[in-house]
Amino acid sequence: MKTIKDLDIDGKRVFIRCDFNVPKDEFGNITDDRRIRAALQTIRYCVDRGCKIILGSHFERPQAGVYDEKFSLEGVYKRLDILLKIKNRLFFDDSKSAEVVSKRALELAESMQSGDILLLENLRFDAGETSNDPKFAKKLADMVDVYINDAFGACHRKHASIYAMAEMFDKEHKAAGFLLTKEVNFFSKALDDPIRPLVAVVGGSKVSGKLQALTKLLDKVDKVIIGGGMAFTFLKALGHEIGNSLVENDLLDEAKFIMDKAHKSGVKFYLPVDVVAAPEFSESTTVKYVPAQEIPKGWMGLDIGPASSRLFREVLNDAQTIVWNGPMGVYEMEKFAKGSIKMSHYISETHATTIVGGGDTADVAQRAGDVDEMSFVSTGGGASLKLIEGEKLPGIEALERE
Numbered sequence: 452m453k454t455i456k457d458l459d460i461d462g463k464r465v466f467i468r469c470d471f472n473v474p475k476d477e478f479g480n481i482t483d484d485r486r487i488r489a490a491l492q493t494i495r496y497c498v499d500r501g502c503k504i505i506l507g508s509h510f511e512r513p514q515a516g517v518y519d520e521k522f523s524l525e526g527v528y529k530r531l532d533i534l535l536k537i538k539n540r541l542f543f544d545d546s547k548s549a550e551v552v553s554k555r556a557l558e559l560a561e562s563m564q565s566g567d568i569l570l571l572e573n574l575r576f577d578a579g580e581t582s583n584d585p586k587f588a589k590k591l592a593d594m595v596d597v598y599i600n601d602a603f604g605a606c607h608r609k610h611a612s613i614y615a616m617a618e619m620f621d622k623e624h625k626a627a628g629f630l631l632t633k634e635v636n637f638f639s640k641a642l643d644d645p646i647r648p649l650v651a652v653v654g655g656s657k658v659s660g661k662l663q664a665l666t667k668l669l670d671k672v673d674k675v676i677i678g679g680g681m682a683f684t685f686l687k688a689l690g691h692e693i694g695n696s697l698v699e700n701d702l703l704d705e706a707k708f709i710m711d712k713a714h715k716s717g718v719k720f721y722l723p724v725d726v727v728a729a730p731e732f733s734e735s736t737t738v739k740y741v742p743a744q745e746i747p748k749g750w751m752g753l754d755i756g757p758a759s760s761r762l763f764r765e766v767l768n769d770a771q772t773i774v775w776n777g778p779m780g781v782y783e784m785e786k787f788a789k790g791s792i793k794m795s796h797y798i799s800e801t802h803a804t805t806i807v808g809g810g811d812t813a814d815v816a817q818r819a820g821d822v823d824e825m826s827f828v829s830t831g832g833g834a835s836l837k838l839i840e841g842e843k844l845p846g847i848e849a850l851e852r853e
Contacts, residue, residue, distance in 0.1 A: 452847060452851050455626045455628050459623075460597050461501060462501045467493055467494065468612050469490045469508045470486050471487055472509060479526060481526055483817060485817070485828070490506075498537065504569070506568060509610075510575070516576070522576070528541070537566070541568045543572075549577065550576075553572075556571055585615045592620070598616060600631055603631045603834050603835075607834045608845065617852075622853060635847065637826075638829075653676070655680065655776070656680035658706060659699055662705055664839045674721065675713060675719070676767075678763075678777070678780070679777050680696070682755075689744075694746035694748055694749060721763065721766055724743050725742050725743055726740070727754040731751075741756075755790035760790055760793045760797075770801055773798055774808070774839070775808060776807075776835065809830050809831045810832025816828060
């Protein structure tokens, strides 16, 4: 896979596929601009080389073919304008059209000078984006000479701006941006040639989404810590009473298989020993700490308890590499966030190389104030999981092809 530094881009028209799918509050304000900041290095590199730069990104899941202000990238454009500090050089297609390569977008692209930047509207407004339509990809490709993918968080999607468009350029005219290169290098080094002990901390609500990753990780890691809602499928597979806790009954055999495989491989496998239990999920509900195998009938586990936190801290003490993907509980509600916040603190306090999978895990690290203490915080949760699973990401595959 070539990187942007391997290409001659001076003065050329460059398309950069970014991932500006940032969280917003109910008023449409951006609450975390980390993904926008992460793209700045590649954008500035192109500006410094006198390129005419076109940026493309998706935002959430709008109805294809319908313009909806709620899903517009206008807020991203305003934040970019503040961060880039290049007045009168950044443009946005404000025609409020669901046609991404609109007449207005083409006019703006035509009038651009060296160092100018144009942000296109949400790529998913066009139905061709998610269907990997070559016609839509061709419209985007015709606007530029060079294709750069810097959207790690979307690389596991076979979409037009990620896959079909990249295939329309030869190897001298397509490459990975700085962010994508950094993401792939960090995960590859951590999993292929780690400094040991290597500990995987896996949380989140469901086993199903992480089954493949867990099975692959057992071949590479020395220890596994399981937390979050997915822990209850493992606890039930051991025959424990889990009350009304989240469980995937159809995956109990797989959970047993994973624990057996860990045992046979000599991988230490840790589950919560106590949980924060409540009769319902609400801020006003009664909560109590109970042993993991004694959750009362009608109650549910919503976070790891203090004994689990202490146990997991001990497990992390000698770690030299830590890969963390998934919170330890329902951290969105303050009452059930303590376990996830403590885990973030413990991971950041180690002397290990710490890699945080994106999405909810990055959000926990941000809330805990630990982002700056982590070695690397990924911008892509789904994409990082696929890398851990050993799958080839479509976005990377398309960059490597002739």
